[in-house]
Amino acid sequence: MSYFNPQTLDKYLSTLSETGFVRIPNFLNEQKANELESTLSSLNFDIAATVNGRPQLFTAEELKRKSNQEQQQLFSHIYEQASQGIGFVYGRHALSETENKVLKNYEAEINNDGFLKSFSRVSQQNIIKASAQATCFQRNDFLTRHNDVVPSEGRVYAYVLGLTKQWHPDWGGLLQFFEPDGTPTNSFAPQFNSLSIFDVSKIHSVTYVTPFAKNKRFSITGWFRTK
Ligand SMILES: O=C(O)CCC(=O)C(=O)O
């Protein structure tokens, strides 16, 4: 059984090179997508947040150990920065450090030669790897506008593999693109087993997940890289 759904990537890759982004539906074999979804549903995520302008990771226990006052101070600092368009809060689990077999297997599959070659061809750059992290956005999580350019990592394309089974667009959590002046353009609502790919220079955000979101927004995200 093949890990990916047999489909021709070519038409999607031409859209990617013409517009800078594309979404491929039904990307993985259905059974593999279900397996990843149930893996993420029971995974421990650290909490990634921007503190004093720097990304920080907390374990859930570390946050719980803080007093109410410390938590309030931390979040009022995070929200003050966010009000100026800086920062994020969401759950993250790095695949480079995971012991989980299902996730390890995913990482190996997304790094298969065929993909790396296809993405090298479209970008006309030598893509040597795809990085990966599992993410979970729940109520009150967000990721403000940014681009994904990191020259030291040689990021070329970002990808988001959607693993949320049920989502309502009114719950937020949209992958939202913007013009450089902040005008919103395209937007992708979470969609199970879709692979969204975009040029790292595109400005984007994950919109605030509302307090009435009933589910968690699970994804595996990463970058196709030259370094
Ligand atoms: O989860 C998403 O849709 C995008 C995540 C993202 O922009 C990032 O991790 O840099």
Ligand SMILES: [Fe+2]
């Ligand atoms: Fe991003």
